Amino acid sequence: xxxxxxxxxxxxxxxxxxxxxxxxxxxxxxxxxxxxxxxxxxxxxxxxxxxxxxxxxxxxxxxxxxxxxxxxxxxxxxxxxxxxxxxxxxxxxxxxxxxxxxxxxxxxxxxxxxxxxxxxxxxxxxxxxxxxxxxxxxxxxxxxxxxxxxxxxxxxxxxxxxxxxxxxxxxxxxxxxxxxxxxxxxxxxxxxxxxxxxxxxxxxxxxxxxxxxxxxxxxxxxxxxxxxxxxxxxxxxxxxxxxxxxxxxxxxxxxxxxxxxxxxxxxxxxxxxxxxxxxxxxxxxxxxxxxxxxxxxxxxxxxxxxxxxxxxxxxxxxxxxxxxxxxxxxxxxxxxxxxxxxxxxxxxxxxxxxxxxxxxxxxxxxxxxxxxxxxxxxxxxxxxxxxxxxxxxxxxxxxxxxxxxxxxxxxxxxxxxxxx
RNA sequence: GGAGAGUUGCCGGAGUGGUCGAACGGGGCGGUCUCGAAAACCGUUGUACGCCUCGCGUACCCAGGGUUCGAAUCCCUGACUCUCCGCCA
Numbered sequence: 001x002x003x004x005x006x007x008x009x010x011x012x013x014x015x016x017x018x019x020x021x022x023x024x025x026x027x028x029x030x031x032x033x034x035x036x037x038x039x040x041x042x043x044x045x046x047x048x049x050x051x052x053x054x055x056x057x058x059x060x061x062x063x064x065x066x067x068x069x070x071x072x073x074x075x076x077x078x079x080x081x082x083x084x085x086x087x088x089x090x091x092x093x094x095x096x097x098x099x100x101x102x103x104x105x106x107x108x109x110x111x112x113x114x115x116x117x118x119x120x121x122x123x124x125x126x127x128x129x130x131x132x133x134x135x136x137x138x139x140x141x142x143x144x145x146x147x148x149x150x151x152x153x154x155x156x157x158x159x160x161x162x163x164x165x166x167x168x169x170x171x172x173x174x175x176x177x178x179x180x181x182x183x184x185x186x187x188x189x190x191x192x193x194x195x196x197x198x199x200x201x202x203x204x205x206x207x208x209x210x211x212x213x214x215x216x217x218x219x220x221x222x223x224x225x226x227x228x229x230x231x232x233x234x235x236x237x238x239x240x241x242x243x244x245x246x247x248x249x250x251x252x253x254x255x256x257x258x259x260x261x262x263x264x265x266x267x268x269x270x271x272x273x274x275x276x277x278x279x280x281x282x283x284x285x286x287x288x289x290x291x292x293x294x295x296x297x298x299x300x301x302x303x304x305x306x307x308x309x310x311x312x313x314x315x316x317x318x319x320x321x322x323x324x325x326x327x328x329x330x331x332x333x334x335x336x337x338x339x340x341x342x343x344x345x346x347x348x349x350x351x352x353x354x355x356x357x358x359x360x361x362x363x364x365x366x367x368x369x370x371x372x373x374x375x376x377x378x379x380x381x382x383x384x385x386x387x388x389x390x391x392x393x394x395x396x397x398x399x400x401x402x403x404x405x406x407x408x409x410x411x412x413x414x415x416x417x418x419x420x
Numbered sequence: 421g422g423a424g425a426g427u428u429g430c431c432g433g434a435g436u437g438g439u440c441g442a443a444c445g446g447g448g449c450g451g452u453c454u455c456g457a458a459a460a461c462c463g464u465u466g467u468a469c470g471c472c473u474c475g476c477g478u479a480c481c482c483a484g485g486g487u488u489c490g491a492a493u494c495c496c497u498g499a500c501u502c503u504c505c506g507c508c509a
Contacts, residue, residue: 045478055490059438075489
């Protein structure tokens with residue numbers, strides 16, 4: 001959420017952000033309602049002040065033996081007026097609140113303008129692997145090695161669901177454990193295992209709601225949501241709290257399945273494991289002091305890169321243009337891993353700095369060195385998601401006979417075998 | 421699922437209708453004392469919004485409604501925590 005005072009002071013910046021991010025928030029309407037609200041609030045405060053003053057005099061009058069019937073009758077109508085104002089004010093407040101929830105975060109300075117075509121590659125690691133045979137793609141390799149079974153998964157749940165089988169299931173589990181161990185052991189993250197089902201407020205805190213309601217699986221009976229990423233549960237871990245200065249910065253890593261309806265994206269890059277309704281992901285989440293967040297963003301990108309390097313996978317690093325940024329993000333850097341059999345780059349990690357946008361929504365604050373209460377900054381990034389890292393891995397490490405060599409770092413997780 | 425108890429400030433814990441944003445104790449911070457520290461003593465210590473911004477007002481005692489001139493205090497609904505019973509991975 002953007003600070004209302006900031007919107008008041010810089011409405012033009014917000015209007016530009018709404019356009020650059022292809023959002024629909026009505027800034028003028030917010031300013032108008034804000035004005036009305038403050039006026040009404042002022043009137044309310046004054047009336048309430050008078051009510052309190054007179055009411056507090058009543059016991060003294062009674063003690064003095066005075067007749068309070070007239071004054072009580074008059075106060076009755078004051079009370080009625082206050083009640084009307086309360087109702088009006090709470091309507092205005094919730095309308096304003098709902099409008100504020102539709103205002104996207106401002107893109108950070110230096111983020112390129114425009115749509116996806118303006119995303120900028122900032123570096124790459126390694127080279128696309130050369131083969132002296134025709135490399136097979138994920139689906140062909142899965143067939144040979146019996147790694148996953150999409151037909152049977154579809155039978156149970158529909159298209160877009162995965163059943164990993166045998167060695168595939170083992171490999172996927174190895175990846176998850178490797179990711180977690182790597183971040184806790186080498187990068188100093190604390191592991192968190194949080195709920196996969198959360199309430200509406202939690203979904204609003206990180207910015208998925210109200211915009212993306214249609215993209216999430218919802219449990220009607222309880223008004224709960226299946227998380228689309230553990231960013232949601234982990235970021236809300238501190239919702240509503242004021243953290244002591246000594247607790248910052250916090251760095252968490254968390255495994256979770258991710259559930260996405262992918263409404264409207266049918267038929268788009270959905271071959272094999274590329275785009276599915278349920279997948280596993282290891283997520284990094286940070287709670288940091290505001291002045292450090294952009295440095296932390298770079299650090300997190302490197303944390304994710306380290307994983308790809310350890311697995312020997314070529315990738316490129318891309319900074320997203322404004323039109324490709326998510327609603328809540330101020331700056332996002334993607335990692336795209338090379339999948340030689342599919343002959344394309346796959347987005348495998350997305351690292352974002354939200355500044356204080358999520359912290360305002362979820363009301364997460366901290367006490368700075370001087371004891372002043374401020375909103376902190378939140379960031380998160382995949383480190384990594386399995387289906388796409390799985391694809392890149394098997395396609396990169398395939399052999400001419402269709403077998404798959406296990407990268408050295410994963411062998412301890414797979415019985416120290418060399419070949420899957 | 422059934423029965424009961426509870427939810428107050430950084431923490432413990434008073435407060436069952438009026439001047440209570442809230443006693444008291446602990447902790448934190450500042451000061452006195454000291455070479456320094458401890459102890460003792462004194463002071464201070466929530467968040468947010470608004471306005472005619474050295475100041476004043478309003479809101480917040482789990483959340484939302486209700487009763488009342490007036491609610492932390494009474495009533496209703498809900499959430500959560502704890503205990504017991506039942507069920508269960």
